[in-house]
Amino acid sequence: MIDIFYAIFDPDNLFLKYAFIMGSLASISFGIIGTFVTIKKIGYLAGAISHCVFGGIGLALFLQVNAGLTWFDPMLGAVLAAIIAAVTVGLVSLHAKEREDTIIGTLWAVGMASGILLIDKTPGYFNLSSYLFGDILLISGKDLLYVACLDALVLGVSILFFNRFFSVCFDSEFTSLRGINTTFFYLLLLILTALTIVLMVRIVGIVLVIALLTIPSAIASFYAKRLWQMMLYSILLCTLFTWTGLYLSYSWSLSSGPTIIVLSGAVYLVLLVIHKLLKSY
Amino acid sequence: MHNDHEIILNNISFAYKQRNVLENVDLLIKKGEFASIVGPNGGGKTTLLKLILGLIKPDRGVIRILGKSPDKVRQQMGYMPQYAHLDMDFPATVMDVVLMGRLTKSNLWFSKKDKIEVLTAIDEVGMTAFVNTEFNELSGGQKQRILIARALCSNPDILLLDEPTANVDHQTEENLFSILQKLNSKMTILLVSHDLGFVSKYVKSVICVNRQVVIHPTTLINGAMIKDIYHGDLKMVRHDHRCSQEGHSHD
Numbered sequence A: 001m002i003d004i005f006y007a008i009f010d011p012d013n014l015f016l017k018y019a020f021i022m023g024s025l026a027s028i029s030f031g032i033i034g035t036f037v038t039i040k041k042i043g044y045l046a047g048a049i050s051h052c053v054f055g056g057i058g059l060a061l062f063l064q065v066n067a068g069l070t071w072f073d074p075m076l077g078a079v080l081a082a083i084i085a086a087v088t089v090g091l092v093s094l095h096a097k098e099r100e101d102t103i104i105g106t107l108w109a110v111g112m113a114s115g116i117l118l119i120d121k122t123p124g125y126f127n128l129s130s131y132l133f134g135d136i137l138l139i140s141g142k143d144l145l146y147v148a149c150l151d152a153l154v155l156g157v158s159i160l161f162f163n164r165f166f167s168v169c170f171d172s173e174f175t176s177l178r179g180i181n182t183t184f185f186y187l188l189l190l191i192l193t194a195l196t197i198v199l200m201v202r203i204v205g206i207v208l209v210i211a212l213l214t215i216p217s218a219i220a221s222f223y224a225k226r227l228w229q230m231m232l233y234s235i236l237l238c239t240l241f242t243w244t245g246l247y248l249s250y251s252w253s254l255s256s257g258p259t260i261i262v263l264s265g266a267v268y269l270v271l272l273v274i275h276k277l278l279k280s281y
Numbered sequence B: 001m002h003n004d005h006e007i008i009l010n011n012i013s014f015a016y017k018q019r020n021v022l023e024n025v026d027l028l029i030k031k032g033e034f035a036s037i038v039g040p041n042g043g044g045k046t047t048l049l050k051l052i053l054g055l056i057k058p059d060r061g062v063i064r065i066l067g068k069s070p071d072k073v074r075q076q077m078g079y080m081p082q083y084a085h086l087d088m089d090f091p092a093t094v095m096d097v098v099l100m101g102r103l104t105k106s107n108l109w110f111s112k113k114d115k116i117e118v119l120t121a122i123d124e125v126g127m128t129a130f131v132n133t134e135f136n137e138l139s140g141g142q143k144q145r146i147l148i149a150r151a152l153c154s155n156p157d158i159l160l161l162d163e164p165t166a167n168v169d170h171q172t173e174e175n176l177f178s179i180l181q182k183l184n185s186k187m188t189i190l191l192v193s194h195d196l197g198f199v200s201k202y203v204k205s206v207i208c209v210n211r212q213v214v215i216h217p218t219t220l221i222n223g224a225m226i227k228d229i230y231h232g233d234l235k236m237v238r239h240d241h242r243c244s245q246e247g248h249s250h251d
Helices: A002-009 A011-040 A043-066 A074-095 A097-120 A128-133 A141-160 A162-170 A172-177 A182-223 A227-251 A256-280 B045-053 B094-102 B112-124 B140-152 B170-183 B223-230
Strands: B005-016 B019-030 B034-038 B060-065 B077-080 B158-162 B188-192 B205-210 B212-217 B242-244 B247-249
Touching: A002 A011, A002 A227, A011 A043, A011 A141, A011 A162, A011 A182, A011 A227, A043 A074, A043 A097, A043 A128, A043 A182, A074 A097, A074 A141, A074 A182, A128 A182, A141 A162, A141 A182, A162 A172, A162 A182, A162 B094, A172 A182, A172 B077, A182 A227, A182 A256, A227 A256, B005 B045, B005 B188, B019 B045, B019 B188, B019 B212, B034 B045, B045 B060, B045 B077, B045 B158, B045 B188, B045 B205, B077 B140, B094 B112, B094 B140, B112 B140, B140 B158, B140 B170, B158 B170, B170 B188
Parallel strands: B034 B188, B034 B205, B077 B158, B158 B188
Antiparallel strands: B005 B019, B005 B060, B205 B212, B242 B247
């Protein structure tokens, strides 16, 4: 256990220090937004958004190499794609109820496929699995800055509009009768979800990010009586899973993303069974 | 004549997926009215309520609530939906739920005054002891009362309720209607119900909806009239709940 502390502060292992910092910062947004995603039951929308992010990363890499747009960082591509996907997915879920499943599924697959095609047509070698499943070796100081800024934005907007989001998630129809623009706040919530997804792409990757968004808040829902409590428990659980997962992946030379997800999934399943058993007695 | 009426529907038609739900509906509701909207399933009861609330727009006709279009006076209308439509896993206390009734376009945070209004509304429905209880832990009848408190805490002129007694037992039904009767001295009340026999004991008039709308004083409701409105026979059970040692009798 002690060896991990030495490893974190070893100048040769800067990536490990970055991974722990990034995990801690992103856990704040994950706890807050993950709670909204879980209670609003929009995990599948978040899944579609996260896969569309890959299209944005592919486009950024393609334009960097083929069009010489060196400033077009893959993280910037990811943020843009996430926002566009959030608005599209949100409007579809509001206005195309009858075809919602099909359209969301199509966006999910097309977003992912277009990213792969764009990377195929980009000269050079790109490690696809690092985007799909996370790779802490790729975390840079610039990534940390992005995460800190996005984190501050997500946190600020969530605190400012907490009562609006609470109300939209609990009873959207009643909220609109109180004169609140529910469509705006629903789309804003999806945009914050999209930005939060981008925060964790480096550590757990696009495919696994949804699990980390929903599992801590799903566990928190067993014990929380109020929404803010659920958020607080989710933040703590997300931090715990990220740190423990990073420690295990470092100690046993495993991929960080899958380790974090398997760990949190296993804890969730055990606690779910205990929760059900306690409820039935 | 129209100045006396808080709710005016003039020649309203509404179709859903090319099926006419309401056709050429005229309706006038006076201030202080206590009326129940009744009718067969799919007859347009909830549609009528949603048109009044401004949640949906009519294909034809004019709606005036308190002299204005519904979306202009939404904050003067209190609305209680059926609790079954709400997520029962949502982590919220009674206080959190009722505070929603104090939301406005401009307030991002709830003030001390909002909290006082909420406590008054909770007291009005007799649920003061449950202020910090989780909403999900309440019984069906208690949830309905809390949703009435949420509708009340904005001090509305008109209270609209969608099946307030659905999924609750008879005693709870009686209690809820006693609360509504008291509230009627302060506001106009319009509620959707499927139980004509029960509501006719309490309400002043009955709005029968089956694509078209006919309003009757409760004293004039009889079998022939119902048959005419529903275009067929309707089983009407008039409950006269007397509990005796011999058991529970229905007339």
